[in-house]
Amino acid sequence: MASKEEIFEKLNDAVLWGEEEDAAELAQEALDSDVPPKEIIKDGMSPGVQEAGDKFNEGEFFLPELMLAGEAMKAGLAVVMPALLAGLGEEDEGGGTIMMGTVEGDVHDIGKNICLAMLTAEGFQTVDMGVDKELDEIVEAVKKEKPDILGLGSYMTTTMVNIPPAFERLHAEGLTDNMVILSGGVAVNRRWSEEVAKANGYGDDAWEMIKLCKEIMSHPPESRVQAAENFAFSDLEFKHN
Numbered sequence: 001m002a003s004k005e006e007i008f009e010k011l012n013d014a015v016l017w018g019e020e021e022d023a024a025e026l027a028q029e030a031l032d033s034d035v036p037p038k039e040i041i042k043d044g045m046s047p048g049v050q051e052a053g054d055k056f057n058e059g060e061f062f063l064p065e066l067m068l069a070g071e072a073m074k075a076g077l078a079v080v081m082p083a084l085l086a087g088l089g090e091e092d093e094g095g096g097t098i099m100m101g102t103v104e105g106d107v108h109d110i111g112k113n114i115c116l117a118m119l120t121a122e123g124f125q126t127v128d129m130g131v132d133k134e135l136d137e138i139v140e141a142v143k144k145e146k147p148d149i150l151g152l153g154s155y156m157t158t159t160m161v162n163i164p165p166a167f168e169r170l171h172a173e174g175l176t177d178n179m180v181i182l183s184g185g186v187a188v189n190r191r192w193s194e195e196v197a198k199a200n201g202y203g204d205d206a207w208e209m210i211k212l213c214k215e216i217m218s219h220p221p222e223s224r225v226q227a228a229e230n231f232a233f234s235d236l237e238f239k240h241n
């Protein structure tokens with residue numbers, strides 16, 4: 001039987017080279033070998049899609065290759081997600097509603113979907129706002145769902161500029177009194193989230209987002225913003241990352 005490392009090497013390669021069927025089969029092989037779903041996503045597939053992005057950046061990959069890598073990642077995730085969600089309720093109950101969406105002009109959704117699935121698996125109520133969301137759509141969704149936490153994602157330097165106006169608008173409409181606002185995605189970082197977007201928090205990946213959301217929801221509503229900012233921006237371990 002192949003070792004976990006061998007499966008991960010092949011699985012990351014399958015994602016990188018856009019081999020959908022192989023990605024699904026190898027994800028299943030990892031599950032059958034009792035590798036935890038979270039680990040498969042984090043170490044078995046995410047490095048592969050990341051490398052596809054690097055190759056695209058370096059001019060070695062073009063859009064078709066990028067699309068195939070995205071599809072292969074989705075094929076692998078489709079196999080792993082049911083197992084991830086089957087663990088629902090076994091973890092600590094976090095409680096609270098978390099809504100996530102991708103800002104206008106941006107259709108990347110794999111990272112957001114991983115965050116939402118992992119948060120669901122941790123016992124949070126989750127709402128997927130979708131991708132390419134304009135300001136009005138974000139405001140309407142917040143008014144309708146009244147989440148405890150809103151996470152906006154941007155995955156391109158051309159769309160990150162749409163996060164600050166969204167937060168400003170939500171403030172102006174009085175919608176942030178009982179809601180914590182987070183920013184994330186590969187285009188943004190901690191310092192930008194704090195200083196430019198004026199978010200209450202940031203998460204490098206789904207795992208950090210879960211920790212942050214648990215911390216937020218362990219506080220009463222009136223102290224959640226402060227709790228988020230302390231956790232995301234004051235911790236020396238994370239600062240200026």
Ligand code: B12
Pocket residue numbers: 046049050052053054056057063066067068069070071105106107108109110111112114115150151152153154155156157158182183184185186187202203204205206207209
């Ligand atoms: C797959 C992919 C695509 C797929 C998307 C498929 C899909 N349904 O999502 C397709 C082929 C459609 C695509 C299209 C494009 N892409 Co693209 N794409 C990627 C790629 C390779 C991977 C993205 C991904 O899924 N990563 C894996 C996930 C797991 O990671 P993640 O998104 O970072 O998410 C994690 C964390 O960030 C965090 N997180 C995510 N969201 C949030 C939100 C909150 C609130 C928090 C707290 C945390 C958090 O948790 C997640 C899980 O741990 C990236 C490269 C990269 N390094 O990311 C380029 C990349 C994002 N794309 C890029 C580009 C340029 C494009 C195109 C413009 C290409 C073109 N010429 O048409 C188009 C734009 C389409 C559009 N309008 O949005 C560039 C952006 C460069 C820039 N300007 O910043 C990148 C960085 C590639 C590169 N290195 O150049 N892309």
